[in-house]
Amino acid sequence: MRKVWLAQRIAQSRCIIAAVLSLAAAGALGVLLARGGHAPAGVTLGIIGLLVLALALTLTALLSMRRSQRAQMLLMEGANDGVFEWDPVSKRLKVGKRLLGILGYEDNFLADTHAWLNIVHPEDRARYNRSVAAHLKGLTDHFYCEYRVLASNGEYRWLAARGMALRNRRGVAVQMAGSVSDITERMVREQQIRDLALNDQLTGLPNRRSLMERLPAAIAAADRGSQQLAVLFIDLDRFKNVNDTRGHVFGDTLLVAMTERLPAALRAYDLLVRQGGDELIVVLPGLYGQAEAVTVARRLLEMIAQPVTVEGSEIQITASIGIALYPQDAQDADGLLRCADIAMYAAKSSGGNEVRLFESSMRERVSARVTMEGRLRRAIENGELLLHFQPQCHFADRRLVGAEALVRWQDGEQMIPPDQFIHLAEETGLIMPLGRWVIDSAVAQLAAWGKLGHHGLRMSINLSTRQFLRNAVDLEVLTAISRHGVGSASIELEVTESVLLNPEGTALRALHALREAGCRIALDDFGTGYSSLSYLQLLELDTLKIDKTFISSLGGAHNLRAGRNAAAIVTAMIVLGHRLGYEVVAEGVENVEQFNWLKAAGCEVCQGYYFSKPLPAASFEAAFLSGAPTAVVSNVA
Template structure:
């Protein structure tokens, strides 16, 4: 307030002196003019110092925030950048006078995207400018920056100035790229996984329709692979998978791409399948290469493959059906003893009938209470202390035990997973109540929720009502979900999970690394625990010189801890894996190294009987 008043007074004095000098020239009026002039100079100096202090303070604020300042004139294209922005890129001197100089630093692949973002804001199509892109640094490497800003507009809405800041996000983008690679590739073999295959297959079908060409899907399953794992160990099995993938990838024609479906299953996409070319020729070559002896250190491996083939558009017009038909044909090849190739036929769809039979038995199992819950302990990595347990569903169909990986997908597909999930909730809560009546300390028990359960708005109410009816606090229960619940357009999963979290129930993100593994999903989900999938733990400790999952596991743990999430490692089976996980800072361990899943009585006898109050 003082400077405007002083400036007004000096201007009044100068005007008065000028007027007196015109009306009655003399010493007094001249002195008044000189004094006013000197005062104006002094005021200008003071204002300059004030502006300089503000600029310095702004620069310090930018440095403290690790951001760089920029100021751009959309009309003249003149650009001004702060020292912090230059420091981010490693430059000492400002050599960026205008837009053209800046665009020469922008990565060629990002220029069009960057220009569009700027143009949209200048035209008033966006409330603010924001763009993530790569810029060339002084060391010759590109750095990722996030640039944000606002346009200053005149009375007609025309932008005449834009100001903003940039943040160095290189490290964040690198982590994100690692996670995206992890989500789209198999750790053991480095091959694209089934998620990337689904994307490529859809694109290939779209292209095939437009250009009227055929394509083929080959579903490959290694015969008797389980025998190698059981007799020579998982390391030998992993070595075989790696060798097979390298052999096939190196020999496939240019129009073929290899993927790992999972386990001992591979997929080959032939796109396009040229006219006059038979997919059988490629399938035969693959089968012959797999039957060649595989050198494996002390042992040579011998295996064969069952291959199923389906064609577009002959067998199906969409990717899901095309893959399913190739899978059906593969089982037909395996049914004749393996080491065979079969093309899909309508008769093979009888396998669907068997699946329907399994669905019928599932309904009966639910009615006759054939399900059980087993419990696998979760222990602190540091000292082996029991900190929780996961409830795992088991199905006894007569004298046989049906593996979950066989009946859960069927239950998901036919919708039975919803009543089965409700049974799990009720049984888990009942078991917790029973244990708490008999034992002093019972750890939190985690149950798995299917994405299909979120199709109904009742799953959170079902859980909370069950706990309330049993008189249990919410802290006794945790729920485990997968990233796919976020992708489900038919549910309100985020709201329901938030309701559970607010009530005090812990949320864990299961099988991390096998899905989309996006940071945006982590930010959306109200999770407190991240569970690393067992496939990454399996390849955590490998022979010297072999490519293992240690860098990816390290990145996952570091990222989780940066988000204040606890980390659980699933499938820990060896002391070496435990030692590596402890070194990497993993919080909780789950796996056969400590215990297999146990029936309720066994679990209580082993882990609850001797737990006393502290």
């Protein structure tokens, strides 16, 4: 009997299950429940039926959610989003046609998790897996991840994936579905913005902001690895002269060409930064001693010194490099940069093209330089500068032609020579007020001598290359001439060859205006700077001054070959000057042999210690102006 009863119940249950499943699939289960739970005709609900009913309710909910998900996926598919369904258990993956179209793959290419992970960018794969795992574990309300995926054309595209897991009553994820958007254009724009913020726009190198983000991390890594780290501060020697004489476009082109070759001297994980202007920073992590840093620095010097062709001209520049080491020199990024900067200035003070390691004693020298700058500024403001005058005379009869005005700095009881502050003035911009003072004071002194009856003298005034950058030096000279009432023909302005190379024409225009006003123009230190013979035709000069480096080898028996070479060069300069219609001045004449040789060679004007060192105005007057206005110059010790 019991067997018969059990068989009947099983058969009845099968009918119930079939009926309930049929109703659930048809969406009519809600109608059944609304009628009070009555089963179809001929079906009686027992305990088993109730259990099956509960199962059917769960199934109905699942089917409803699936229908809702599919509806949403269809909407997203129509909104240009790709869609996906993924089974975390079987690892089966279904992707919509839109996503396949974004990536360019065939329908069956992305069939499972393995195939999908194979095209996720290796650098993003771990982050993607962590995001998926966190959501499957219920740690996040929804899944979201931005990552790169390899498209069929071999390029990576950025995707933003959103999804949500479908969970059973125990909370276990049994299905995950969602959408995928192509965000490549947005990510490219964001990367461009980051590049603008963190990269130098001229060279493409990381900039100072990037350096200050990455250097602390490199220091922390050095701590963890018990290693040293080096910071190299690179400053190009005399690069300002290139910008001043050739223009900033030329300088930028040179800088880009030079920086492009430097990575070849570095390891892949070293950091090369353009801090600004002509300053570069190199960070060398993972070092075991200072010798490694010095080796890299010297290799960089060699690469920088290789000639670069810019606008048809072959240019060679050098650099000064300072090295600071972590942890012995400083313990943070700012400190390392300061120490490397100090060491770089020490290298530059040695003449450039040099590498110097930081030493604690260097701080004192830098402090002294800063102090010197402040003192020079106050000296200009307080009238502590003065002029000395070196006589110029005719070779033929030794009669006085005039004098060259040379600035001196009387600092209390100490007389500071110009080689200790002129370069500092040019670097700091103090050459502008200093130059104005020299121009006005020299013209005023010439006017004072004229009032004493010494007319017809000539005053030579040096102009720095940097004075021409403000487009005002010609006005400063002409204003001084007008203020003090001297003849413009009595003023000779000495410039170096670098001024004539200014491509923007500011120097040439200023010099042309001065010469049109009647001033004389002299080319100073001829032969020591650029190969500027082609530039001589750009400006109608009055005077060519042969540099003392050529004069010093004349008439000396200690080196006959050098003497012969110097004689040939000086002879050629004198002939060239005369052929071009210039007066030729020899500066740095120190002995009678040189004087006699130059006189015989046809040089017109002599200047140097053979007659006199530069003298204060009162001493100059006593030595050269105390007699007749056309006094013959005598040798003055």
